Amino acid sequence: MSLPGFSVIYYFLIFGRTKTRMNIQKNWWKLLAAVLLFYTVILGFLGPVPAREILNETIRNLYFHVPMWFGMMTLLAISVVYGIKHLNKNEMRYDIIAREAAHTGVAMGILGLITGSLWARYTWGTWWTSDTKLNGAAITMLIYFAYFILRGSVEDEQKRARLAAVYSLFAFVMMIVFIMILPRMEDSLHPGNGGNPGFSKYDLSSQMRLVFYPAVLGWVLLGVWIMNVRIRLALLEEQMHNKESSWNDILDKH
Template structure:
């Protein structure tokens, strides 16, 4: 129970978010109207992605000093999990845009920079697959990851503010700030953020365990091949 309580909490929070997010009342804001409910799903996906990428850069920094294969595995699997939530963030945002702006993709600055942020981490995975030698792959990908994280922060939080945007909170459009969120929405939004972040961490731990098991299974095979070659 001590190891699973947070998984139970994550499940309860996400179920609560889905039910309350669709049934509880929301403020009627110009432009947004009922689409404001997407806040409970779209924004938490990005928060989960950022937390997972933060975990990844932490283990990338550790792997440079420890040279540990475990740290390298944790870094790449947290990126894999983070990309899942990044894609979910793009999809939920595109669906919202269809009903609010009239099209799935309007090349809005925030849409474009968010897509580039996710592509940065696809490039990280491609880089890893392009390098065969394990130590070299771990070192180069860790360095790339360390630089990719601040670039992602700039793309998501800095550059979009320099241009006008249709996105809520820009260009005079209602946003998801303290003035637009009422107490009803806070009762769903904050649990939603925590719930999806925990779900994201759960996905990461599952991926890491699967990767560790695969490595354990494959390692004896590699050693057997080396033994056969020496005969």
């Protein structure tokens, strides 16, 4: 079956069963995400790739491993921006967005670690090695786990939102230091660091770029989509909670 065929089926799976029509003007990017990811998966596994020693067919992991980090960075950046917005405006809605963006970003980061670990197993011969870039990525996850523990240990909503926003700013800055600056200063096995060539050097015929750039966009959009769904769910839960408590107030009064 051809690519458009898949997309049409996917479209009806998601939007076809509901009575309401999808608002294309508002939700075109979701459709774009679906189309790009189908393109990525199909061409990523079947398309031509340059034959390289050691890398062999694992080079296709480029379409999955690298975009995960792009997705994580985007989502964590959204989280920080909404944290700052919350500090400025003191609106709980922004805190919910910051929280859900961080959740989704960390999930993508974990996927990035797993795909990277798999790739390391088949190219470097080990699941994990003590490398600046790898450790930096793992510690970034630790920092964000600490962020969730911080959120969990404050009961007052306003206070929790403020503390979390402050911590997430620190966390984001340290993440930049850890995965962008430190690996470039020291020896690293990871491509693009420590004097190693990045993938742009391997791909002389630019075959991979045709899949890689759409893959990055597709995965980032999927991450934003998941975040969007989570935020809507969290806002609904919040509304329900508020209704329930106000209903209880009325019951208490009478």
